[in-house]
Amino acid sequence: QNVFESKPSVPEYKVASVQKARFILLHCSVFKALWDWLILLATFYVAVTVPYNVCFTGTEDSPSAARSTIVSDIAVEMLFILDIALNFRTTYVSHSGQVVYEPRSICIHYVATWFFVDLIAALPFDLLYVFNVTVTSLVHLLKTVRLLRLLRLLQKLERYSQYSAMVLTLLTSMFALLAHWMACVWYVIGRTEMESNDPLTWDIGWLHELGKRLEAPYINSSVGGPSIRSAYIASLYFTLSSLTSVGFGNVCANTDAEKIFSICTMLIGALMHAVVFGNVTAIIQRMYSRRSLYHTRMKDLKDFIRVHRLPQQLKQRMLEYFQTTWSVNNGIDANELLHDFPDELRADVAMHLNKDILQLPVFQTASRGCLRSLSLHIKTSFCAPGEYLLRQGDALQANYFVCSGSLEVLKDNVVLAILGKGDLIGAELPGEERVMKSKADVKALTYCDLQHVGLGGLREVLQLYPEYAAKFTADIRRDLTFNLQEGGEVEVGAWPPSQAPSRPRPRPDSGGSPEKPLPSILEDEEGQDEVFQRSPTAHRPLLSPPRSSPTCRGGPGTPSVQLPGVGGSRAKKPPKLLVPSLHAPETPELGPRVVDGIEDTGGPWEAQNFTAAPPPHSAPRGSPLP
Known part of the structure; x- marks a missing residue:
């Protein structure tokens, strides 16, 4: 069963199973609404012509003036007569709130309410002209009874009161x-x-x-x-x-x-x-309240900027963000608007507003009750181009779903990933409550609409539904497009189970450095064929560059590669280290895949591209190998 299946747009009492007779017209149908507007225009016509004919043409000796509108008057009378016939076959809502379909009850209700008023207004006085009967002022005065139909107009004004x-x-x-x-x-x-x-x-x-x-x-x-x-x-x-x-x-x-x-x-x-x-x-x-509210808030924002003397760049960012968010939500705070509604109704509205994120694979096995509870914790956010959603080192407090727009993940000014519509970023939910920090920046490239669910609220919902908690914890690793958590895997779902990279384990004698064999690098002439001997890491999909590679960003526990007899000088690294990249067995895919903060081309080749300034006495880059 689809948990997002919409409920009937008509209340239950309107769709109750009843024995509906033939040729019964529903009072809330589109045809009935259009017919009511036609009768409304006819009533206005009567309200204009009847007093005019009574006062201005009632004393005319020649009947030509009175007969100038005879055709339209007869047409209006026919409409009124047809309206009476339709009212005998139109449903109505009883005092108990139930729609009455029974023809006999409809007739009794109509006769007891508006029948006599409609009957007098529909009397065909204008047919006297057809039979050349002399029309006196008394006949015109009797036609003023049709103005009673205006009372029905007042009854329907409340229905359209929300249309300014x-x-x-x-x-x-x-x-x-x-x-x-x-x-x-x-x-x-x-x-x-x-x-x-x-x-x-x-x-x-x-x-x-x-x-x-x-x-x-x-x-x-x-x-x-x-x-x-x-x-x-x-x-x-x-x-x-x-x-x-x-x-x-x-x-x-x-x-x-x-x-x-x-x-x-x-x-x-x-x-x-x-x-x-x-x-x-x-x-x-x-009608202009929204525009007035916009100008009021804009003035408050400009006064705030002026009082606190914000710099021009920050001022421009604030003004642009305010104008763009206003164009998206028109100044309506959904949380404040729905605050006084019951939880059941707010949950249904929240499920409709957040159906994109709730239809992710990670939530497919969740029950409807779990989704309803979770939808109340989902919030919307917005990012303008150039704005940062997260900074490196910020505390991760939510998982973000990209509804529209494009973002980039940066680390040390290196683009790790490009995120688009449908991507999910954030962190895995730890077993214990602790502070998790972001290991990269997330910057908006275009105007972005996002939905985010707080990790605290997510933990509360999973505590209420423990049968789903284990499934969610296992699936979130696969469904996260990018894991921003420090030390967390980035794109777990991108690796087959048999080729999933294992997390490096620190050695006790290396100060926490990963236990990973390094490539053998020899300086003597005889061992040149073994200089580029591939490490065991080449037997699995390699990262470019590997996290434990000496060419990557160095840390306190990162081992350095030294050439024997050179005193650890990095200037003595032979340029032949770049040779394997020239003999890649396969052409790498152009679409980057992100694993643990490093772009992975997905190919089985290892390209350790780095820049090292050669010393004056070293061989120039690109010189033939000895």
């Missing part, structure tokens, strides 16, 4: 819709003042003043005046200016009724500023 741009668009649309409704009421007030034939108010209403400015004055209450289009634009202009400010006076209230409406408009405008624009401000701040 969407909520911002909906709030702006609601504000514009309110201004549209109030513009319709403002026009009705002006028409009422004109039709009242009051000699005190007939010629001072806002419509009468508008007609004078547009050179289309009213002759009487029904003749003359501005067009419907001009009157609607002027009404919308007045309501928007009153809602957002105190108006500009070019369209103003003159009669008592108009002044009362203006007062109400200003009060509603103040409320809209508090509700709508307050939410809009919060939404905009939330």
